[in-house]
Amino acid sequence: MIPLSWYLLVAAALFCIGLFGVLARKNTIAILMGLELMLNAVNINLLAFWSYLHHAQMNGLVFAAIVFAAAAAETAVGLGLIISAYRRRGSVTANDLDTMKG
Amino acid sequence: MSAAQVLFILVSTVTLFSAVMVVSVRRMMHAALWLIVSLLGVAVLFVLLQAGFFAMVQVLIYIGAISILIIFAVMLTRQVMSEKIPQLNRGWVAGLVAAGGLMIILAFVFRDFPGSLATTMGDPSAGDVVTLGKALADPNGFAIPFELASILLVAALIGTIYIAMERKGGEQ
Amino acid sequence: MDFWTDPYLFLVNWLHGLLVGWGLPDAIASFILMFAGAFVLAMGAMLFVLGLIWFERKLVGRFQDRFGPNRVGPWGIIQPLADMLKIFTKEHITPAGVDPLPYNLGPVLAVAAVLAIWAVLPFTISLVGADLDVSVLYVVAIGGLGEIAVVLSGWGSNNKYALLAAFRSVAQLLSYEVPLVIALLVPVMLSGSLSLNQIVREQGVWYIVLAPVAAFIFFIASIAEVGRSPFDLTEAESELVAGFNIEYSGLKFGMFYVADFLHAFTISLLFAVLFLGGWRGPYAEQYPLLGLVYFMLKAGAVYFINIWMRASFPRFRIDQMMGISWKLLTPLAIGAVILTAVIDKLLPGGELLPYGDYVRVGVMLGANLVLVVIAGALMALQKRKHMLQEFPIAASKGFTVRDVSVNRGTK
Numbered sequence: 001m002i003p004l005s006w007y008l009l010v011a012a013a014l015f016c017i018g019l020f021g022v023l024a025r026k027n028t029i030a031i032l033m034g035l036e037l038m039l040n041a042v043n044i045n046l047l048a049f050w051s052y053l054h055h056a057q058m059n060g061l062v063f064a065a066i067v068f069a070a071a072a073a074e075t076a077v078g079l080g081l082i083i084s085a086y087r088r089r090g091s092v093t094a095n096d097l098d099t100m101k102g
Numbered sequence: 103m104s105a106a107q108v109l110f111i112l113v114s115t116v117t118l119f120s121a122v123m124v125v126s127v128r129r130m131m132h133a134a135l136w137l138i139v140s141l142l143g144v145a146v147l148f149v150l151l152q153a154g155f156f157a158m159v160q161v162l163i164y165i166g167a168i169s170i171l172i173i174f175a176v177m178l179t180r181q182v183m184s185e186k187i188p189q190l191n192r193g194w195v196a197g198l199v200a201a202g203g204l205m206i207i208l209a210f211v212f213r214d215f216p217g218s219l220a221t222t223m224g225d226p227s228a229g230d231v232v233t234l235g236k237a238l239a240d241p242n243g244f245a246i247p248f249e250l251a252s253i254l255l256v257a258a259l260i261g262t263i264y265i266a267m268e269r270k271g272g273e274q
Numbered sequence: 275m276d277f278w279t280d281p282y283l284f285l286v287n288w289l290h291g292l293l294v295g296w297g298l299p300d301a302i303a304s305f306i307l308m309f310a311g312a313f314v315l316a317m318g319a320m321l322f323v324l325g326l327i328w329f330e331r332k333l334v335g336r337f338q339d340r341f342g343p344n345r346v347g348p349w350g351i352i353q354p355l356a357d358m359l360k361i362f363t364k365e366h367i368t369p370a371g372v373d374p375l376p377y378n379l380g381p382v383l384a385v386a387a388v389l390a391i392w393a394v395l396p397f398t399i400s401l402v403g404a405d406l407d408v409s410v411l412y413v414v415a416i417g418g419l420g421e422i423a424v425v426l427s428g429w430g431s432n433n434k435y436a437l438l439a440a441f442r443s444v445a446q447l448l449s450y451e452v453p454l455v456i457a458l459l460v461p462v463m464l465s466g467s468l469s470l471n472q473i474v475r476e477q478g479v480w481y482i483v484l485a486p487v488a489a490f491i492f493f494i495a496s497i498a499e500v501g502r503s504p505f506d507l508t509e510a511e512s513e514l515v516a517g518f519n520i521e522y523s524g525l526k527f528g529m530f531y532v533a534d535f536l537h538a539f540t541i542s543l544l545f546a547v548l549f550l551g552g553w554r555g556p557y558a559e560q561y562p563l564l565g566l567v568y569f570m571l572k573a574g575a576v577y578f579i580n581i582w583m584r585a586s587f588p589r590f591r592i593d594q595m596m597g598i599s600w601k602l603l604t605p606l607a608i609g610a611v612i613l614t615a616v617i618d619k620l621l622p623g624g625e626l627l628p629y630g631d632y633v634r635v636g637v638m639l640g641a642n643l644v645l646v647v648i649a650g651a652l653m654a655l656q657k658r659k660h661m662l663q664e665f666p667i668a669a670s671k672g673f674t675v676r677d678v679s680v681n682r683g684t685k
Contacts, residue, residue, distance in 0.1 A: 001106050005212050007151070010114045012208040014121055014144075016201040021125035023197030024190045029130060029175055033137050036168065037121050040144045043156070051151045058237035062244040064156060065234075068163060069251040073258035075168050079175045080262035092179045095191065131429060135376065138422060158411035166418020166451075170444060173425055177437070230407060231468055 007048035015041035028082050028092045032075060039071040110150060117143030128189050130176045138169050155231050280562050283400050286311075315403060316389050319536060324354040326535050330581050337585035361528035369521050371432040380427025381522065381529035387420035388537045395543055396471045398553045398565035409470040410462055413544065414455055417499060420537075421447045424518055427530075431521035440518040442507065442592060447499060449596055453603035454495035460488035460614050461548045474552035479631070482549040484638045487610040487645055489549040491603050496541040497580065498599070500534065504587040505595060542576035543569070550576070606649055613641050 014037055021034025043064050050060025086092050120143065123136040141164045148157035237243040286307060293303035328343075328351060335342030343350035368377070391413055393403035406412055421444050428440020462468055464484055465476035473481075482489045498505040519530045546552060550572045553565030590598070621634050661668070 001104050002110050002150070005215075006110065006114075007147070008212045008215075009209065010118065010147070012205055012212070013118055014140075016205040016208075017118065017121040017125060019204065020197050020201040023200060024194035025125065026189055026191045027130060029172065029179070030125070030133060030189065033124055033133060033172065036137065036164070036172075037124065037140065040141065040160075040164075043160075044144060044147055044151075047148060047151045047153045047156060051153065058234055058244065061153070061156070061234050062237060062247060064153075065159075065238070066247055066251050068156075068159060069255055072163050072168060073254050076171065076262050077258050077265070079171050080266040083175055083178055084265050086179045131373075131376075135426075154406065155408050155411070158408050158415050161415035162411065162418055166415060166421060167448070170421060170425060170448070173429075174441070174444075177429070177441075 004048060004052045007044060007052075011041045011044040011048065013041075014038075014044065026093050026095065028085075028094050028097065029079070031094060032078050032082070035078075036071065036075065039067060043067055106150070110147075113143055113146045113150070117147065126189075130180070131173070134169065134173050134176055137172065138165055141165050141169065155234065279560060280400060282398070282562065312393070312403070315392055319389055319392050320532065322539075323532050323536050324358065326539050326577070327354040327357070329577075330535065333578070333581045334585045337582070358528070361531070362525055364524035366524045366526065369432060372521070373430045373432070375430075376426040377430030377521075378526070380423050380430060381519075381526045381533070383423035383426065384420060384533040385529050385536070387416050387423060388533050388540055390416045390419075391540050391544070394470055395547060396474050396552055397569060398562035399559055400562050401566070402471050405471050406469060408468045410458055410468045410473075413470075414451070414458065417447075417451065417454075427522070428518040431518070433521055436518050436520050439520075443501065443518055446501070446505065446507070446592075446595060449599040450495045450498035450505075450603075453491050453599060453607040454499060456604065456607035456611055457488045457491040457495060458548070459611050460485045463611070463614055463618060470547055470552075474547055474554065477551040477554055479635055480549065480551045483635060485549070485610065485614060485642060486639070487606060487642045488614070489545070491607045491610065492548065493545060493576075495599075495603060496545065497583065498595070500537045500541055502534070502538055502580065503584040504589045507589055507592055507595065538580055539573065539577055542573040542580060545576045546572040602649075602653075606645070609645055609649070610642070613645055614638070617641055 018034045018037030018041060021037065022031050025031055025034065046060050046064045046067065050057075050064070054060055082092060085097055089097060091097065117140050120136045120140040124133050124140060127133050127136065141160065145157045145160040145165075148154070148160055238248045239245055289307060290303055293306060294300060298306075331353070332342030332350065343353035346352045346356050394406055394409040394412055396402045396405075424440050424443050424447070428436050428443070431437070461473050461481050464481055465473045467473060467476070519527060522530065546569060552572075553562075553569040555565065555568035558565035558568055617638055621637060
């Protein structure tokens with residue numbers, strides 16, 4: 001009923017919107033939110049391919065589960081870094097966090 | 103247009119609309135709330151893909167934990183950026199062109215991909231939780247990625263606590 | 275089946291036949307019936323809250339050696355109705371500067387998150403809203419949505435204290451979600467399925483006998499998840515001025531109020547499903563209505579204990595609350611899971627040993643008691659160490675923490 005290409009297009013659109021968010025936003029937390037959208041698009045893609053083409057194998061599901069875990073870990077560490085940087089530098093604008101010193 | 107197709111179009115419209123809102127609203131708190139709507143939409147898409155377990159995991163992890171983390175971070179860093187200035191940086195046109203170009207390329211790729219006209223999903227009983235659990239614990243299956251993912255999570259846990267801890271008294 | 279053995283299924287089939295007879299296709303008739311069922315369930319739950327509020331107020335009054343409400347109607351039965359009328363007709367005072375969408379969405383999401391749990395509870399053998407394969411995960415995920423409701427209302431109120439209270443509340447909810455989920459793993463392991471329906475069907479022996487430690491942890495953690503006393507720091511009058519729902523009045527506050535009571539009863543229902551055997555009882559399979567009665571009685575007993583705890587204990591401080599979750603409940607829950615997993619795999623089933631089922635029950639119960647003893651010994655050891663650190667002279671003379679009254683609050 002629903003062709004696979006529809007799911008792939010939705011996932012691609014979500015990925016591109018997330019990509020725009022990462023490339024074009026000033027606030028670091030907004031960049032992280034764009035990153036979350038991209039990871040979700042990847043998950044939709046994986047599960048769509050699993051559901052339509054390789055339903056019998058668990059590869060797709062396990063891959064998606066690992067992506068969930070990696071995304072959660074990366075968001076937690078990223079937000080910890082942002083809060084720590086905010087405490088030192090006083091700014092969350094990506095432009096201002098431009099030196100590794102201090 | 104069957105009911106499933108109508109539902110799919112509705113859900114994907116909501117998801118994509120809230121994703122556009124995430125990347126374009128000025129107030130960060132609103133962006134976080136639109137992100138929650140978008141993640142809920144993705145969870146419903148997972149249900150439509152017969153991956154009910156992952157829909158629950160999506161709501162649990164992304165909305166129940168990661169979104170709250172993002173909201174906390176937004177609130178802790180709130181006074182810094184005035185919210186009246188535009189939120190897009192200088193190179194946003196290039197970003198738009200890059201994202202748009204990628205979308206067009208992907209659309210062409212999907213048109214030529216052989217399997218993308220498949221319309222039937224597999225047997226619903228083949229992908230249930232028990233099979234996934236057995237695959238994750240099986241040494242010939244996916245036990246090693248599973249263990250590596252848990253090591254990754256422990257490393258992230260310890261790293262985040264260390265990074266976010268205050269230097270002076272160890273007060274968290 | 276006829277009307278007397280199973281009225282619910284009889285009614286559903288009769289309605290279905292009626293709708294199909296009027297010319298509707300089969301799928302649409304099923305959809306309409308499901309929609310009607312969901313509507314009836316939600317309405318029933320909200321109306322049931324009136325009875326719950328009355329029960330709680332009378333009971334708390336009796337614990338405090340006074341009558342509860344007894345003016346309005348015989349035994350004060352109409353009191354919650356009067357409260358409802360008052361809340362409906364109160365003015366909605368919206369403070370200046372609120373963000374309209376989160377402010378209005380908060381109470382709605384709070385009630386919705388609680389009602390959504392009722393959709394997966396198995397009420398009797400034939401009455402389940404949605405027989406999901408992963409209903410245990412669904413219940414935990416819906417709890418996460420409830421946390422979002424707290425954040426929304428705290429932030430949308432444009433009030434520093436509401437925001438602070440919302441933060442504290444979310445910290446409490448997140449901390450207690452960890453032992454809750456880990457303790458939930460124990461009935462899942464014992465029954466082999468994530469589905470609440472399946473967990474009830476597998477309970478030949480109630481799981482509270484097989485896993486009392488997990489039941490205890492689930493009970494305490496779920497009371498903290500609801501935010502009831504003694505964990506109601508975030509909505510206490512003396513702290514942070516009634517918490518994240520300060521700026522709400524009228525029906526919006528009524529929604530939080532209803533959500534609180536309904537959530538307390540919902541976790542009693544969950545406890546009954548997971549650990550007390552749900553609708554199981556004598557003759558519950560032949561007469562499903564009897565199953566519903568057993569279920570409500572069991573949930574009512576757990577709710578009674580809930581109210582009893584509320585009326586008896588003083589409230590915890592925030593650091594004591596966090597300490598209980600992270601230092602006591604989480605390690606105990608992890609220990610219980612490991613114990614259950616090991617014993618469940620080592621012991622063969624009922625056919626291979628003589629009296630196999632009784633052996634299994636006995637060994638699990640014994641192992642849980644051993645875990646409790648070990649936990650108690652570790653806690654006593656830690657208290658002794660703390661005593662030696664803080665009060666070396668008193669400790670060498672043999673006093674315990676109880677006798678040293680000066681710094682008791684900081685322990």
